Amino acid sequence: MPRRAQNNPRQIRNKACGCKLCLEAYPGDRKSRRDCIGSWQARFRGPDGRQKARNFEKKGEADAFLDKIRTDVRQGTYLDPKRGEITVTEWHAKWWETQKKKGRASTRGRKGRIWKTHVEPAWGDWKINGIGFLDFDTWLQNDVKGYHTRKKCLEFMRRMMQAAVLDRRITTNPTIGVELETPTAKHPDDLAPPTDAQFAAILASLPAYYRPLIIFADETGMRWGEYTGLRLCHADLKAATARVVEIISEDEDDKPLRQEAPKTNAGFRTVPLTSAALAAVEAMVAHWSPSSARTGPQSGMHPEELIFVGPRRGVLSRHNFRRVWIKAIQEAGVARKVLSKETGRMEWWPRVHDCRHRFGTRLKDAGVPEKDVQAIMGHDRGSKVTWLYQHAGPDVVESVRDALARQGKPQLRAVS
Structure with a gap:
């Protein structure tokens, strides 16, 4: 010794x-x-x-x-104290090298934006062993606007600092114990999808080229990346079905990315096509004559196989189409700017994604069992998310009133 x-x-x-x-x-x-x-x-x-x-x-x-x-x-x-004297920016560079191949490209892109927009400006020059619990909690509650943004910032920093703990650079994770407040509730009018009359007005205001796209979205309840990534080889026009096998997502630079799997395992599904949805597909097939070839995601985008594409046959961009959508809802007279209590920013209602809400509500009103709704919409069994897409109809008040009236009024009886 x-x-x-x-x-x-x-x-x-x-x-x-x-x-x-x-x-x-x-x-x-x-x-x-x-x-x-x-x-x-x-x-x-x-x-x-x-x-x-x-x-x-x-x-x-x-x-x-x-x-x-x-x-x-x-x-x-x-623990060597000097190992914890690395700055957050330096540690992020080391840590991010281990994250580049983990998760989906869209998830990595979102994390990259969280880092550049929120974390790096606030914490980049700090040493990782100098960040305290109150330092981080105060910043998160006071300087980061919006519940969902705060949640993403907390998740990002918690993972990055936990990696520093595991790498034996710091003894404790300063984000452990930080709690978020309950998200601000939204008014039901701001959550409900457009009514049939409002949807018809929006459809009439859209350029004719985009109407099949929105009809298909409304009739299938698919997500944006699912129907913009639908290829002819995955649509069976005779059986009137569409298979969700792959999607169009976005990479770290917000560029279109062909992704070989949907959002979750439950996303792999076969969706029935109504006559309106089938007509929308047939209209685009007649317009573009897309290829029925079956290529793999690794071979590239191959927009010639897509059913729904842009006017120049490019991959549809969510951000570009948003401008078309906002103009249409304004011309239809249904657009409404809603003040977000979380961020203080104005947001447009309705959104393109509300077509999915409309579809979920229709399934509920038709009496479709919950497990079948989850299967068609691509939700995991027992998911709480499904019912977020289902809203009370405009006649709910009168329906409840009539139901109560049919029961009759309670009668008082004397008790001896």
């Missing part, structure tokens, strides 16, 4: 001290003194075998530090 150094900690000679040893080390005219004012240097070796040192004013402090270091090294809990 190696011997413990007899001169550890050792006192460092000081040019300002007048003790005998310091005068020998640094000769000069200074007032002599018996005790030394030099600091005490504690020397130790980390798990990597390299010698390190730290200075203290008092010998007792140096001894206590060495005792703790020796205990930590024996127990395997020692």
Whole structure:
């Protein structure tokens, strides 16, 4: 067993001290003194075998530090303080290298935007061992607007800082214990999808080229990436069905990306096509004569196989189509700007995604069992999300009133 150094900690000679040893080390005219004012240097070796040192004013402090270091090294809990002095920006660069192939491209893109927009400006220059619980909690509650944005920032920082804990750079994760407030409730009018009359008005205001696209979305309840990524080889016009096998998503740079799997495993499904949905497909097939070839996602985008494409036969962009949609809802007279209580920003109602809400509500009103609704809409069994897509119809008040009236009024009877 190696011997413990007899001169550890050792006192460092000081040019300002007048003790005998310091005068020998640094000769000069200074007032002599018996005790030394030099600091005490504690020397130790980390798990990597390299010698390190730290200075203290008092010998007792140096001894206590060495005792703790020796205990930590024996127990395997020692952390090199210098490893935690890396900045958040430097640590993000190291950590992100391990994340590049994890998850979906759209998820990585969202994380990249969270980092560039929120985390890096606030924390980039901080050392990771200098971030405290209150520092992070105060920033999250006061400087980040919107419940969902705060949630994404918390998830991002929690994962990144937990990786620093596992890499033995910091002892604790400063984001652990941070809680979010309950999201602000929205008025039912801002959640409900457009009525049949409103949808008809929107459809009439859309350019004729885009009407089959929105009719198909309304008649199938598919997600944007599912119907814009639908290829002719996955549509059976004779059986009037469409199979969701792959989707169009976006990469880290918000560019279209052909993705070989839908959002979840439940997303793999076969959707029945109503006569209106089938007519929409046939209209686009007649217009473009898409190829029925069956290529794989690795071979590229192949827009010539897509049923729904842009006017120039390019892949439909969610962001570009949003401009077409907003103009249509304004011309239809149904557009409404809704103030988001979370972010303070104005948002347009209705959204393209509300076609999916309309479809879910129709299934509910038709009495389709919940498990079948989940299967058709691509939700995991038992998912709470399904009922977010189902809203009370405009006649619900009168329906409830009539039901109560049919029960008759309760009668009071005398009790002896």
